[in-house]
Every structure is written in structure tokens, then in C-alpha cells.
Amino acid sequence: MDKKVAIFRKEHFNAAHRLFVPEWDDAKNEEVFGKCSNPNYHGHNYDLVIKIVGVPDPKTGYVMNLKTLSDIIQENVLDKFDHKNLNLDTTYFKKLNPTAENIAIIIYEILREKIDSKFDLFVRLYETERNFIEYPVK
Amino acid sequence: MDKKVAIFRKEHFNAAHRLFVPEWDDAKNEEVFGKCSNPNYHGHNYDLVIKIVGVPDPKTGYVMNLKTLSDIIQENVLDKFDHKNLNLDTTYFKKLNPTAENIAIIIYEILREKIDSKFDLFVRLYETERNFIEYPVK
Amino acid sequence: MDKKVAIFRKEHFNAAHRLFVPEWDDAKNEEVFGKCSNPNYHGHNYDLVIKIVGVPDPKTGYVMNLKTLSDIIQENVLDKFDHKNLNLDTTYFKKLNPTAENIAIIIYEILREKIDSKFDLFVRLYETERNFIEYPVK
Amino acid sequence: MDKKVAIFRKEHFNAAHRLFVPEWDDAKNEEVFGKCSNPNYHGHNYDLVIKIVGVPDPKTGYVMNLKTLSDIIQENVLDKFDHKNLNLDTTYFKKLNPTAENIAIIIYEILREKIDSKFDLFVRLYETERNFIEYPVK
Amino acid sequence: MDKKVAIFRKEHFNAAHRLFVPEWDDAKNEEVFGKCSNPNYHGHNYDLVIKIVGVPDPKTGYVMNLKTLSDIIQENVLDKFDHKNLNLDTTYFKKLNPTAENIAIIIYEILREKIDSKFDLFVRLYETERNFIEYPVK
Amino acid sequence: MDKKVAIFRKEHFNAAHRLFVPEWDDAKNEEVFGKCSNPNYHGHNYDLVIKIVGVPDPKTGYVMNLKTLSDIIQENVLDKFDHKNLNLDTTYFKKLNPTAENIAIIIYEILREKIDSKFDLFVRLYETERNFIEYPVK
Numbered sequence: 001m002d003k004k005v006a007i008f009r010k011e012h013f014n015a016a017h018r019l020f021v022p023e024w025d026d027a028k029n030e031e032v033f034g035k036c037s038n039p040n041y042h043g044h045n046y047d048l049v050i051k052i053v054g055v056p057d058p059k060t061g062y063v064m065n066l067k068t069l070s071d072i073i074q075e076n077v078l079d080k081f082d083h084k085n086l087n088l089d090t091t092y093f094k095k096l097n098p099t100a101e102n103i104a105i106i107i108y109e110i111l112r113e114k115i116d117s118k119f120d121l122f123v124r125l126y127e128t129e130r131n132f133i134e135y136p137v138k
Numbered sequence: 139m140d141k142k143v144a145i146f147r148k149e150h151f152n153a154a155h156r157l158f159v160p161e162w163d164d165a166k167n168e169e170v171f172g173k174c175s176n177p178n179y180h181g182h183n184y185d186l187v188i189k190i191v192g193v194p195d196p197k198t199g200y201v202m203n204l205k206t207l208s209d210i211i212q213e214n215v216l217d218k219f220d221h222k223n224l225n226l227d228t229t230y231f232k233k234l235n236p237t238a239e240n241i242a243i244i245i246y247e248i249l250r251e252k253i254d255s256k257f258d259l260f261v262r263l264y265e266t267e268r269n270f271i272e273y274p275v276k
Numbered sequence: 277m278d279k280k281v282a283i284f285r286k287e288h289f290n291a292a293h294r295l296f297v298p299e300w301d302d303a304k305n306e307e308v309f310g311k312c313s314n315p316n317y318h319g320h321n322y323d324l325v326i327k328i329v330g331v332p333d334p335k336t337g338y339v340m341n342l343k344t345l346s347d348i349i350q351e352n353v354l355d356k357f358d359h360k361n362l363n364l365d366t367t368y369f370k371k372l373n374p375t376a377e378n379i380a381i382i383i384y385e386i387l388r389e390k391i392d393s394k395f396d397l398f399v400r401l402y403e404t405e406r407n408f409i410e411y412p413v414k
Numbered sequence: 415m416d417k418k419v420a421i422f423r424k425e426h427f428n429a430a431h432r433l434f435v436p437e438w439d440d441a442k443n444e445e446v447f448g449k450c451s452n453p454n455y456h457g458h459n460y461d462l463v464i465k466i467v468g469v470p471d472p473k474t475g476y477v478m479n480l481k482t483l484s485d486i487i488q489e490n491v492l493d494k495f496d497h498k499n500l501n502l503d504t505t506y507f508k509k510l511n512p513t514a515e516n517i518a519i520i521i522y523e524i525l526r527e528k529i530d531s532k533f534d535l536f537v538r539l540y541e542t543e544r545n546f547i548e549y550p551v552k
Numbered sequence: 553m554d555k556k557v558a559i560f561r562k563e564h565f566n567a568a569h570r571l572f573v574p575e576w577d578d579a580k581n582e583e584v585f586g587k588c589s590n591p592n593y594h595g596h597n598y599d600l601v602i603k604i605v606g607v608p609d610p611k612t613g614y615v616m617n618l619k620t621l622s623d624i625i626q627e628n629v630l631d632k633f634d635h636k637n638l639n640l641d642t643t644y645f646k647k648l649n650p651t652a653e654n655i656a657i658i659i660y661e662i663l664r665e666k667i668d669s670k671f672d673l674f675v676r677l678y679e680t681e682r683n684f685i686e687y688p689v690k
Numbered sequence: 691m692d693k694k695v696a697i698f699r700k701e702h703f704n705a706a707h708r709l710f711v712p713e714w715d716d717a718k719n720e721e722v723f724g725k726c727s728n729p730n731y732h733g734h735n736y737d738l739v740i741k742i743v744g745v746p747d748p749k750t751g752y753v754m755n756l757k758t759l760s761d762i763i764q765e766n767v768l769d770k771f772d773h774k775n776l777n778l779d780t781t782y783f784k785k786l787n788p789t790a791e792n793i794a795i796i797i798y799e800i801l802r803e804k805i806d807s808k809f810d811l812f813v814r815l816y817e818t819e820r821n822f823i824e825y826p827v828k
Contacts, residue, residue, distance in 0.1 A: 004551040005515045010544040014404065016292040016319040016361075021197055032198060034205060035359030042359040043292040043319005045404050053551050059435055060446060061513035066545050067448060083311030083318040085292075099199035101143045128290065128321050130148040131204050137142040137191050138276070138552075152680065154568040154595040154637075159473055170474060172481060173635030180635040181568040181595005183680050221587035221594040223568075237475035239419045266566065266597050268424040269480050275418040275467050276552070280689040281653045286682040297749055308750060310757060329689050335573055336584060337651035342683050343586060375751035377695045406700040407756050413694040413743050414690070414828070428818065430706040430733040430775075449773035456773040457706040457733005459818050497725030497732040499706075542704065542735050556827040557791045562820040605827050611711055612722060613789035618821050619724060690828070 002055040007063045009050050011073050013082035016043040017098040041085060044127050046103070048077065050111065053120035064119065072114050077107055100127040104135040140193040145201045147188050149211050151220035154181040155236040179223060182265050184241070186215065188249065191258035202257065210252050215245055238265040242273040278331040283339045285326050287349050289358035292319040293374040317361060320403050322379070324353065326387065329396035340395065348390050353383055376403040380411040416469040421477045423464050425487050427496035430457040431512040455499060458541050460517070462491070464525065467534035478533065486528050491521055514541040518549040554607040559615045561602050563625050565634035568595040569650040593637060596679050598655075600629065602663065605672035616671065624666050629659055652679040656687040692745040697753045699740050701763050703772035706733040707788040731775060734817050736793070738767065740801065743810035754809065762804050767797055790817040794825040 019036040020029040029037040036042070050073055054063040080090055086098040092106045104125040115121050126132040157174040158167040167175040174180070188211055192201040218228055224236040230244045242263040253259050264270040295312040296305040305313040312318070326349055330339040356366055362374040368382045380401040391397050402408040432455045433447040443451040450456070464487055468477040494504055500512040506520045518539040529535050540546040571588040572581040581589040588594070602625055606615040632642055638650040644658045656677040667673050678684040709726040710719040719727040726732070740763055744753040770780055776788040782796045794815040805811050816822040 003519060003549070005518065006548040006551050007515065008546045008548070010546075012404075014318050014320055016317040019199075032203070038359050038361070038365070040361035040364040041292040041317050041319065042290050042361065043317065044290055045321045056513070056515045056519075059511075061433075061511035061516045063515055065446070083314050085314070085316035085318065088316040089314070097197075097199035099194070101145065101194045101201055102199045104143065105141060105194075128288075132146045132148075134144040134146070135141070137144050150680075152594050152596055154593040157475075170479070176635050176637070176641070178637035178640040179568040179593050179595065180566050180637065181593065182566055183597040221590050223590070223592035223594065226592040227590070235473075235475035237470070239421065239470045239477055240475045242419065243417060243470075266564075270422045270424075272420040272422070273417070275420050279657060279687070281656065282686040282689050283653065284684045284686070286684075295751075308755070332651070332653040332657075335649075337571075337649035337654045339653055341584070373749075373751035375746070377697065377746045377753055378751045380695065381693060381746075408698045408700075410696040410698070411693070413696050426818075428732050428734055430731040452773050452775070452779070454775035454778040455706040455731050455733070456704050456775065457731070457735075458704055459733075459735045497728050499728070499730035499732065502730040503728070542702075555795060555825070557794065558824040558827050559791065560822045560824070562822075608789070608791045608795075611787075613709075613787035613792040615791055617722070 004053055005056055005063050006051055006053045007066060007069070008052075009066050009069045009073065011048045011050070011070065011078060012045060013048065013078050014043065014045050015081050015084050015086050016041040017086040017093075018042070019097055019099060021097065041087070046081075047126035048073070048107065049124040049126075051122040051124065052115065053122075054118060064116075069115075072111065076110050076114055100125055100131065100133040101135070104133045108135055142191055143194055143201050144189050144191045145204060145207070146190075147204050147207045147211065149186045149188070149208065149216060151184050151186065151216050152181065153184060153219050153222050153224050154179040155224040155231070156180070157235055157237060159235065179225070184219075185264035186211070186245065187262040187264075189260040189262065190253065191260075192256060202254075207253075210249065214248050214252055238263055238269065238271040239273070242271045246273055280329055281332055281339050282327050282329045283342060283345070284328075285342050285345045285349065287324045287326070287346065287354060288321060289324065289354050290319065290321050291357050291360050291362050292317040293362040293369070294318070295373055295375060297373065317363070322357075323402035324349070324383065325400040325402075327398040327400070328391065329398075330394060340392075345391075348387065352386050352390055376401055376407065376409045377411070380409045384411055418467055419470055419477050420465055420467045421480060421483070422466075423480050423483045423487065425462045425464070425484065425492060426459060427462065427492050428457065428459050429495050429498050429500050430455040431500040431507075432456070433511055433513060435511065455501070460495075461540035462487070462521065463538040463540075465536040465538070466529065467536075468532060478530075486525065490524050490528055514539055514545065514547040515549070518547045522549055556605055557608055557615050558603050558605045559618060559621070560604075561618050561621045561625065563600045563602070563622065563630060565598050565600065565630050566595065567598060567633050567636050567638050568593040569638040569645070570594070571649055571651060573649065593639070598633075599678035600625070600659065601676040601678075603674040603676070604667065605674075606670060616668075621667075624663065628662050628666055632662075652677055652683065652685040653687070656685045660687055694743055695746055695753050696741050696743045697756060697759070698742075699756050699759045699763065701738045701740070701760065701768060702735060703738065703768050704733065704735050705771050705774050705776050706731040707776040707783070708732070709787055709789060711787065731777070736771075737816035738763070738797065739814040739816075741812040741814070742805065743812075744808060759805075762801065766800050766804055790815055790821065790823040791825070794823045798825055 018041045019033040056063050086093050104123045108123045124134045156179045157171040194201050224231050234240050242261045246261045262272045294317045295309040332339050362369050372378050380399045384399045400410045433450040434443040470477050500507050510516050518537045522537045538548045570593045571585040608615050638645050648654050656675045660675045676686045708731045709723040746753050776783050786792050794813045798813045814824045
């Protein structure tokens, strides 16, 4: 029976964002999102951990070359998000609130199209060292 | 289909404890628990990671406001355990040995009553950077 | 002879900023500041370590109560900078570029007025885990 | 019903290794493994996290004494791998490429024989802070 | 001219303590030391970093063998403090308040007698990740 | 008066090495260097922190662009040391024992020629999380 192994690659990006629901007024947004609804944005050093599950190649011993994985993340996620304003500079959060939950889901959907479907894919996103997210949940 | 996301909040507390079985003599306790059975107690900086699994609210993008989760942990766990002697100052470890396993189970049971039952709940407890616990196990 | 001890307190804040020189055009700003000159801002989880040097009180054994120090940092730095846009939401960086160097100098100048002059004061500011600053230099 | 708890113990070792497939020429090995195929070896500080799942003893509150677990890891893994050349100084990687995937599988197979079969066993291996592996996958 | 190099060794110990001034009443102690004056003690995972400054031996390239330094710290500090109650189980804090400042000074004084006087010696003590101390100050 | 600021940049490299004095026999080398004298080499993930002290440019607010500093470290240190055998693949440790002390001194000497002499330069090198070095010492 083939042995499944999970490989992980950690990357990071720095971005600004603002949390708010457009149809709510400022008072309601501040009540729900607190300081995170500051209209002039705030920001984070996001740490991103991508997990791939698959069977190691019997010759190379690699599930997938982590350099290849790192390049895919760089080109499809970091080049779009790093040193950007997530609300203004990306297409993903025009109508979707850029909570850590939604950022993780978007990153999953972006990468799912780029990673061979024979591999399972999971995203862990640290907004701060103390607040983080995993998607999907097994 | 609804998308389940796991959110994590990391908190910490500093406490003293002693591991021992009352019906055993000192020699037996030292044999089993080593330095951890010191009658005058020792202590730890415990790091506590609470994991909640649920579906993000389509409007806010939050599974649960992490500030709300942090407040629940503060009021129900940290206010009881932080800067306390777990054996003497809490009601939970009068007859139960305060191993990391048991502390994690107790924290789970405390929080399970405070967290909406639509959410799955998991506890990770670091006694030291090198010794840690997860409960429950999926 | 009195024994001098250094005490350190680590705090953090999340903020957005943009690096640029107003009298330069966009091309020149991008050449010098790269992605950091993005007009829509980006952001960081800043870690701030404040160092105080003084002689411990012979009775309490404290150079200064770290809780007091934490409150001073909270009121004078974090309440102004956390979840803010450093360029737009603070008075300090209207004409001063919010590089990590300048943020550290400003934090020093703010705290120097609030910390008893019998104590030496030093600021360490992490913009990321890999880029950080100390001011002043002994 | 018995409550299952996962306990974790983190250890580390420092080792040299080289990645290559013997039947490939140098150009092919460099194409696949990059700098990791350097014939004179390079090395890592490996962090190893062993996870054991079981039911805490009702008297001691321990799933397993972490000191006992640490001793088993020391004797069966660290004494063989620490400050060693994985390709030359161990018997495991004579024909098997010492990728992080394969090292994790080997460590699992070594420990599986030493850990009581009533416990589930999992291995997490950090080759660097940013590249890591888990085996087996639930 | 000889080149001075600083070498650092990080160790850790887990201990319980209580902060209070015996001639003060409980209200005064709680006012000054807050939760740290809990009569039943609390505890910490202390991280200890010892810094030695000297000239590397031209043959070995060592200022001092870090294994030797580690053994000296183990025998003279860790064996006395690890898994102990600093107030009750050691001789040093019978009349001296075990603040991080005083613990660092005591560790310095213990080690200064054991480390060759040709080396400069410095102590850094982390009580928590966010509260730490250095002694002496250059 | 100009305000001096210290800027830090953290990089890392993975390398193999062996500690030994060629004119000593194996027994003597093992007595002094222990497991570090293993003839087949072992390795480390070295973390390197470079500190530059200077006065921020009044217009840009930079002491030195950290991207420029990072590029200098990459080209002059990492390209030579990363994924290499320090004893065999570099010119620096043919006659010099690659202790952390000597690696730090060599990195200082390499970078001192590449960094403008108006800046002070300091090297911190982590061989492991628990063993590290600083050179020069102020």
C-alpha cells in the first residue's frame, strides 16, 4: 500500500486590509469589527503554510519538490498579495470581507487550480502569532 | 455546501503545580513523577491554543469573532488559572492530578459549556515548548 | 556600588504604512523603496521591545514594575499606532517617512518624556522577523 | 467512554546529508535536487516532534510519561542520527534518498517497534523552519 | 591584537515563586505585586542565556567549549533551580524577593565564581517571552 | 547631533562541517570536540544576523536599504556557504577550524570589505537555537 506523507512549506507576505460590511454604517462596523474597521487600513505580516498530501516518488523520495511548490505559491499568491492593500489592490476582496477566514479560502481556491489534483491541499494562515486559520477542515 | 473553517486563538497563563498520587508514598511519587512531584511545587508558562471549527458568516466573513473567543477564554480559564497554584487555588485538581493531559481535558470541559454547540472545539496546551497536548483527538 | 540591571518588555501593534518621498515622482520612489512605496499602503505586525536600565529597588527587587511600563507603552504608543495607518492616522509621519528607523526614533522620543530620567531607555522595533532596528545606539 | 488525548514531545538533531539518485548523472541530479545534491554534503538542525495518542491512566493522568518517550527517542533515533552523516553513517539511507519524507518514514518505522501498539504514533520532522513533513497522514 | 568574541548558551528551568515583602501586609503586597503575590505561588518556564566574552583559542577556535559551559550551568544553576520553589527550596531567596532582576543577579554571582576570570560574563533571563532581564549592564 | 541607529537583517544558510585539529589524533579530537569531530561531517541551519550602525538619511529615513544589505549578504556569504561543506567547499576553513566563532569572524571580514566604512558592522551567528556567537564585541 502506498504511504501518504504530508509536506509543508511556509511563506509570508505583508499586506494592508480593512474589515467592514459596505451596507452597514460606521457605528455598526466598529461595533462588529472594532479597530479592524479603521477606514485608513491597518496591516499584518501574514505567515502562510501550505500543506500537500501525497505519496513520495519511489526514486526521488519527494512528494513534490518544495522548491516547485514555493515557486507556485510565489507566482500565484505572493506576487498578488505581498506589499498590497487586499481591499484595493486585488480583485478578490471587492465584495468579500478580507477576514483571515476568507483570505485562507481564496488562497486555497487559487492554489487548488495550480496543484495536481492527485494531491490533497490545505491552507494555514497566521494573521498574527496568536490568531490563525486552517482551511479546509478534514 | 457550507465551507468549514478552523480558527485558532493563542493565550497563555503562568501557574504552579505539583504532580503526585496521594495514596502513594514520596518514594513512589518521585519514581513516577520525578522532579515534578516536588512538594513545594514548580511552575510553567502555559501556552493555550483554542481551535473552533465552523462555517464563516457570509456577511462578516467570521466563523466567530476572535475577540469574543479571547474574552470567553479570559473569563472562564485565565481568570481561574493565571498566577495560581493549580493544586491549591482551583477546584478542579483537588482529586485529579494536574498533568498537562488533565489540564487540557478540564479546559475543554469548561469551554465546551460556553461555546455554541454548533462549533467543534479543540484544545492544545503547551506545558513547555517541547511538551504539549491536544484534546480531543479527532 | 549600585548594580544596574536592564529590564525588557515586549509589546506589539499592527499598522499600515507607505514609504515615499513626496517631492519624488512615482518612478523614483519605486526605484528607492520598491514594493514599500505602494500608494495603497501595506502593513506589518510590529514587535516592540522597550529596554529600561536602572538599579533595582532594594525592598521590591524591581527596577520598575513591568506592568507600569506596559501601561505607559499602551497609553502612549499602542493606543496611537495599533490598527492605524501610520501615514494618515498619526501626527508623526506627515513629513517624516515611516521607515522602521524613524518609527523607532519617534517611539523613543514619545517614551523618553514619560519614563523617569534616572532610567536609560532603548527601543528595539521588529518590522518583520528578519528586519529590525535599535535606537539609540550606546 | 475513554477519552483519547494526544501528547507531543519535541527533540532535535543535527546531521549532514546529500540528495541524489545514484543511477542519474550529476547534471540530472542537480536539475532535480538543486543545491541539495552537493557531493560534499550540507546539513540541517532537524526538529523532530513525536505524537502519541492514547487514553490517560486514571491514576497518574499520564498517557505516557514524556520522560520515557524522550528516552526512547534518544536511544533509538538521536543516538543514531545526531551529529551524523545520514548517507554514510547510518544503515537506512544506503539505497534510500534521505529526503525529509524518507527520514520521517524511517523514524516512524524505528519508533513503531518501540512504542506500545495500543498507542497511535505520528512523526513531524522540520528540515528547516519553513520545510516540514508529517507521517503518517490520518 | 586579540579578537574578542561573545559566545552564548541558552538553557531553561521551570520553577515556582511568589513576590512579596514580608513586612508589608497582604493589601500592600497585592497593590505592588498584583497577581504575583499569590500566597500559594505561581510559576514560569525560565529561559536563561549565558554570555561569555573572550578570545578564541588559536588551535581549537573555541572561546570556551559550550558543552563545558552547559555543564557548569547545569551543575550550579539548573540543579538548584529546576522544578523547585525559589522561595522555599533554595537558600538565595529567603530574604531576597525572587524578581527576575534578583534571580539574574544571583545567577551571575553563582556563575562568576565558576567561570575563569579572564572571561567577561553576562546573564539574560526570560521570565516570560515578553518580560526579560539582563545583568550586568555594560 | 546626528542620531545613530542600528539596523539588523536576518538571513540563513544550511551547511555541513567538521571540527578537528589536523595534527591531533582521532582520540584527542573526539575528547575535545565530541560528536562535532565526526569524520563524515554533520550540519546545521545557521541563522545569520547582520547589524549595521549609522545615521539615517534625512530624506529617505534609511540607514541603508535593507534590500541592498540583503543582496550584499546573499552574494558574498550565502552564495559561498549555503548548501556547502564548510571544510571542503570553501577556501576559508582549509586551515581554520569552522567553529561558530571562526565562521562569525570570517563573515565579518568578508562583509567589512563590502560595507561602506562609515557604518559599524557586527555579526551574530546562530549555530543552533541554543548556541550562538557575536563578533566583534563592542
